[in-house]
Amino acid sequence: MATQPESSVSIEESPRSQDFNQPFDNQQEDKVVSKKRKAMPTWQNQIRISTENGLEGNTDDGYSWRKYGQKDILGSKFPRSYYRCTYRYIHHCMARKQVQRTNEDPTVFEITYKGQHSCNPTASPSAAPPHSPEKHDPIEQTNHQLALPPKSGVSTSDFDATVPYSFSFPSTSFGSIENYQQPHLLQGYSPSFISPTTSGSNNLTECSSYFQHHDDSNSSLTFITDPQDLSQNFPFNNSGYFM
DNA sequence: TCTATTTGACCAGG
DNA sequence: CCTGGTCAAATAGA
Numbered sequence: 001m002a003t004q005p006e007s008s009v010s011i012e013e014s015p016r017s018q019d020f021n022q023p024f025d026n027q028q029e030d031k032v033v034s035k036k037r038k039a040m041p042t043w044q045n046q047i048r049i050s051t052e053n054g055l056e057g058n059t060d061d062g063y064s065w066r067k068y069g070q071k072d073i074l075g076s077k078f079p080r081s082y083y084r085c086t087y088r089y090i091h092h093c094m095a096r097k098q099v100q101r102t103n104e105d106p107t108v109f110e111i112t113y114k115g116q117h118s119c120n121p122t123a124s125p126s127a128a129p130p131h132s133p134e135k136h137d138p139i140e141q142t143n144h145q146l147a148l149p150p151k152s153g154v155s156t157s158d159f160d161a162t163v164p165y166s167f168s169f170p171s172t173s174f175g176s177i178e179n180y181q182q183p184h185l186l187q188g189y190s191p192s193f194i195s196p197t198t199s200g201s202n203n204l205t206e207c208s209s210y211f212q213h214h215d216d217s218n219s220s221l222t223f224i225t226d227p228q229d230l231s232q233n234f235p236f237n238n239s240g241y242f243m
Numbered sequence: 244t245c246t247a248t249t250t251g252a253c254c255a256g257g
Numbered sequence: 258c259c260t261g262g263t264c265a266a267a268t269a270g271a
Contacts, residue, residue, distance in 0.1 A: 066246095066247065066248085067247075067248060067249080068248095068262095068263070068264075068265095069249095069250090069262070069263060069264075070248095070249080070250080071260090071261065071262070071263095073260085073261075074259085074260060074261085080261085080262095082262070082263075084263090086247090098262095
């Protein structure tokens, strides 16, 4: 049974009192429910899904995401999906992703990435060959609203590569996921903070665990793509958000 | 059978 | 008080 990832869960993750457990009974609630949940890099990306080709709809950035929740956002016509790295407990990958379809343009998906990946992308050839003709990517599941006709055509990725984080998705060139680079800003931070104790497995991937610093004011690693950049995609409001 | 997804409820922050 | 975010249990699919 030790093979089950759950074992790790019980060890790493403490049972969060939720139903009928008093949070006061904990003896080490010191870190339980950390007060500061922020202090993590956050950047947004807008992915436009061409109605003619769902290729862009492939929000898969090369990592394995597991949906852990969906909530309706006030003012948003579509619910927001919450994803977290599949290897959260395996590699302490606290990377999360939020996908929300814009209210005005259902073809545009606003993906908000939170945290950095401490695991390697699933670029494994055994998992997804670069020549994958077409994978049934569930897009954003909730496509019942607007079924995008699957079609194999040219991908007109209008995605702005203005982002300083080389966040260009393999739109036209599939298979070059390896050059997927995350904001190197992390490197400039305190990468010396590693937890070799638990993930002592085999440094298959250096954990650039930024984790939470003592700071929570605003000097955190919160960086978002230039608001102006968003304006280009969102003529609705230059405030950075629609509506 | 296992894994991923779904849905509801709970909690914390503003 | 309301909204957003997360977890946990149940269900579906492979």
